[in-house]
Amino acid sequence: MSAEQKATSNSGQHQERGWLYKIWQQVNIPLAAVFFALLIGAVLLVISGANPIQAYAALFDGAFGSMTALGRTLEKATPLIFSGLAVAFAFKAGLFNIGAQGQLLFGAITAAAIGFGVEGLPAYIHAPLALLGGAAAGALYGAIPGALKVYTGAHEVITTIMLNYIAINITDYLADGPWKDTSAGNIIARTPEIHETARIPAIAGIPLGFGLAILAAILVWWILSRTTLGFDIRTVGLNASAARYAGIRVGFTIILTMVLSGALAGIGGAVETQGVVGRYQPGFNAGLGFDGITIALLGKTSPFGVIPAAILVGAMRAGASNMQFTAGIAKEIVDVIQALMLFFVSADMVVRWIFRIRESGEEEKITLSSGWGHQ
Amino acid sequence: MQNSYSSIPTWKYFWHRYGLLTGFGIFILALILFFYFQDSEKTIAVLAASVRHSTPLVLGALCGLMNERAGVINIGIEGQMLMAAFMGYMVNVWTGNLYIAILGGVLTGAVMGLFHAFMSVTLKLDQIIGGTVINILALGLTGYFYQTGLTTEGKFTAIPLGPLAEIPLIGPVLFDNPPITYAAIVLVFVVQFVLFRTKWGLRTRAVGEHPRAADTVGINVYFMRYANVILGGAIAGLAGAFLTLEAVGSFERNMTNGRGFIALAVMLFGKYTPLGAWGAALFFGFTTAMQTQLQFAGINVPHQFIGMIPYLTTILVLAGFVGRTRVPAADGVPYEKE
Numbered sequence: 001m002s003a004e005q006k007a008t009s010n011s012g013q014h015q016e017r018g019w020l021y022k023i024w025q026q027v028n029i030p031l032a033a034v035f036f037a038l039l040i041g042a043v044l045l046v047i048s049g050a051n052p053i054q055a056y057a058a059l060f061d062g063a064f065g066s067m068t069a070l071g072r073t074l075e076k077a078t079p080l081i082f083s084g085l086a087v088a089f090a091f092k093a094g095l096f097n098i099g100a101q102g103q104l105l106f107g108a109i110t111a112a113a114i115g116f117g118v119e120g121l122p123a124y125i126h127a128p129l130a131l132l133g134g135a136a137a138g139a140l141y142g143a144i145p146g147a148l149k150v151y152t153g154a155h156e157v158i159t160t161i162m163l164n165y166i167a168i169n170i171t172d173y174l175a176d177g178p179w180k181d182t183s184a185g186n187i188i189a190r191t192p193e194i195h196e197t198a199r200i201p202a203i204a205g206i207p208l209g210f211g212l213a214i215l216a217a218i219l220v221w222w223i224l225s226r227t228t229l230g231f232d233i234r235t236v237g238l239n240a241s242a243a244r245y246a247g248i249r250v251g252f253t254i255i256l257t258m259v260l261s262g263a264l265a266g267i268g269g270a271v272e273t274q275g276v277v278g279r280y281q282p283g284f285n286a287g288l289g290f291d292g293i294t295i296a297l298l299g300k301t302s303p304f305g306v307i308p309a310a311i312l313v314g315a316m317r318a319g320a321s322n323m324q325f326t327a328g329i330a331k332e333i334v335d336v337i338q339a340l341m342l343f344f345v346s347a348d349m350v351v352r353w354i355f356r357i358r359e360s361g362e363e364e365k366i367t368l369s370s371g372w373g374h375q
Numbered sequence: 376m377q378n379s380y381s382s383i384p385t386w387k388y389f390w391h392r393y394g395l396l397t398g399f400g401i402f403i404l405a406l407i408l409f410f411y412f413q414d415s416e417k418t419i420a421v422l423a424a425s426v427r428h429s430t431p432l433v434l435g436a437l438c439g440l441m442n443e444r445a446g447v448i449n450i451g452i453e454g455q456m457l458m459a460a461f462m463g464y465m466v467n468v469w470t471g472n473l474y475i476a477i478l479g480g481v482l483t484g485a486v487m488g489l490f491h492a493f494m495s496v497t498l499k500l501d502q503i504i505g506g507t508v509i510n511i512l513a514l515g516l517t518g519y520f521y522q523t524g525l526t527t528e529g530k531f532t533a534i535p536l537g538p539l540a541e542i543p544l545i546g547p548v549l550f551d552n553p554p555i556t557y558a559a560i561v562l563v564f565v566v567q568f569v570l571f572r573t574k575w576g577l578r579t580r581a582v583g584e585h586p587r588a589a590d591t592v593g594i595n596v597y598f599m600r601y602a603n604v605i606l607g608g609a610i611a612g613l614a615g616a617f618l619t620l621e622a623v624g625s626f627e628r629n630m631t632n633g634r635g636f637i638a639l640a641v642m643l644f645g646k647y648t649p650l651g652a653w654g655a656a657l658f659f660g661f662t663t664a665m666q667t668q669l670q671f672a673g674i675n676v677p678h679q680f681i682g683m684i685p686y687l688t689t690i691l692v693l694a695g696f697v698g699r700t701r702v703p704a705a706d707g708v709p710y711e712k713e
Binding site: 044048096098148152154155157158159161162163165166169170172173176177290293294297330332333334335336337338339340342343346347349350368 | 450494498499500501503504505507508511512514515516518519520632633636637639640677679680682683686687689690693694695
């Protein structure tokens with residue numbers, strides 16, 4: 001830490017500093033945000049009569065304490081990387097996809113339907129097919145708010161939230177109606193278990209889905225920084241009217257961005273179904289899409305930033321059960337800490353002011369409120 | 376804006392501006408009367424339910440439009456309502472006094488408003504992200520501090536307003552309600568008057584349309600924005616208090632269920648005016664009331680499809696009305712003093 005602080009005390013000259021300094025510039029605010037969130041979380045724990053050190057120790061132990069714990073953390077992190085990527089990707093086009101949750105639900109239930117409904121396929125076809133089905137379902141569901149924004153001007157924040165509620169209702173209906181598990185003894189709403197061939201296994205304790213998530217992050221990075229589409233997306237995000245003036249098809253780009261974002265969220269749901277749950281059950285995927293918002297902002301909307309952010313949030317989710325079990329603390333405190341992280345990372349001014357961190361001057365500022373009724 | 380028109384108070388102008396609205400009103404009235412003479416009991420039940428379901432929506436919409444008229448987007452109404460619902464409930468548990476509990480909810484809403492104002496006016500955070508922070512924070516805090524098995528002194532019951540409640544049709548629908556529903560109706564007219572007929576309202580709108588010009592003539596932009604966002608938060612707090620103290624009587628996790636966002640659609644549908652928002656909220660309240668009627672009628676539709684109606688309506692309203700509604704010019708733009 002001291003070396004970097006020395007670096008900040010020297011003035012100017014960004015170019016001459018090494019890669020370590022560049023990385024530090026990317027992670028200083030998120031790290032400070034996590035620190036403050038944990039600090040205020042500790043205050044809340046004290047208020048509610050708990051011992052914060054004991055709580056955080058249990059949390060850490062449940063997340064990284066053993067090989068099984070570590071595996072569980074990666075397992076939790078996997079869908080979160082996808083939903084984080086979904087939100088971060090939409091951010092680049094200036095879109096706030098709060099609907100990752102709904103897109104993820106559709107991905108999860110579609111993968112389940114293909115997983116239990118299709119029989120007799122070898123695993124190397126069945127599993128990818130279910131995954132693609134999930135991606136397609138998420139993509140279609142993501143296209144709706146994109147098209148609504150382009151053709152009617154309805155802001156995606158409200159439409160995606162409404163679509164989340166609609167997705168909950170539709171998937172509940174499917175899991176309790178046409179696709180219900182009718183095996184003897186089952187009374188709850190859930191689909192049958194998927195066939196073994198549709199499962200995504202874990203190799204040496206590391207879920208294969210996690211590898212897929214890393215690949216997805218690389219793919220997103222490649223699209224955003226190495227393709228024309230990525231250039232269009234970033235231009236639309238920074239200034240839509242300038243993009244239109246430059247000949248970029250803004251409407252098309254917005255819809256395509258939402259489609260790809262929805263597909264990412266959909267794969268997240270499919271991976272959760274095929275790799276962890278083994279079926280679709282209402283409530284099992286709750287919150288995965290919303291966590292994507294925190295993760296995307298914590299990762300500074302960069303595809304590679306999303307991975308550590310998702311592992312952090314995944315660790316908190318994995319450790320929360322242990323904390324509840326051994327220290328007797330309601331696991332909802334993790335939600336509070338996450339909200340605080342979201343606040344501090346977006347209110348970077350506060351953090352900069354407390355830690356006297358200089359602004360790097362290279363950051364792309366994205367405004368989300370620009371489409372609010374104004375076209 | 377409004378005053379420039381009112382210098383030509385002719386019937387022609389009135390017809391041009393309010394003709395469609397009047398026609399629509401007469402149509403609705405005729406429809407209500409038709410059903411009233413068909414089946415008075417059911418009609419009254421549906422209309423009364425519409426009024427009650429509209430209460431949190433119109434209050435949320437009032438919060439939203441006070442914010443946006445002053446130039447601050449607030450998508451955190453949901454979280455403000457949820458926090459206030461929780462605190463209102465907790466105060467009810469602690470004191471057993473429903474009126475103090477309302478105060479608790481309203482104050483909580485105001486504090487949440489202060490937080491939103493701090494983020495969007497002082498920190499100049501992107502206001503959409505600020506609202507999201509409020510929503511996620513409220514969900515987390517209420518989930519963490521909520522314990523099951525608490526008992527309360529119950530909830531508000533209807534207070535009939537003497538002879539007014541005896542009027543057929545209107546009486547049982549409008550004048551036989553619990554206190555927060557009355558308060559909501561009164562607030563609609565108060566906010567309408569304040570926004571369009573007082574100096575304060577003119578300043579509020581000036582700050583939302585052209586803060587630089589407002590600043591030049593000596594209006595304190597930051598103060599007006601803070602004040603409106605805090606007052607709006609207090610009204611959202613009342614909406615939250617309605618949920619725990621008047622509608623349900625207890626707290627549940629995420630009990631707002633998207634009402635804070637539906638309120639935004641209501642605000643837009645009502646073209647950023649309190650009276651318009653009231654009409655829009657009654658419409659939404661009506662769709663919810665019909666939802667219950669459909670379930671009672673035993674129509675063989677899965678309950679999940681009926682449950683989707685308010686959310687679908689919201690999307691349809693948004694898709695149909697955005698772009699046709701004029702949004703305050705400086706909405707969502709943080710003001711930088713020079």
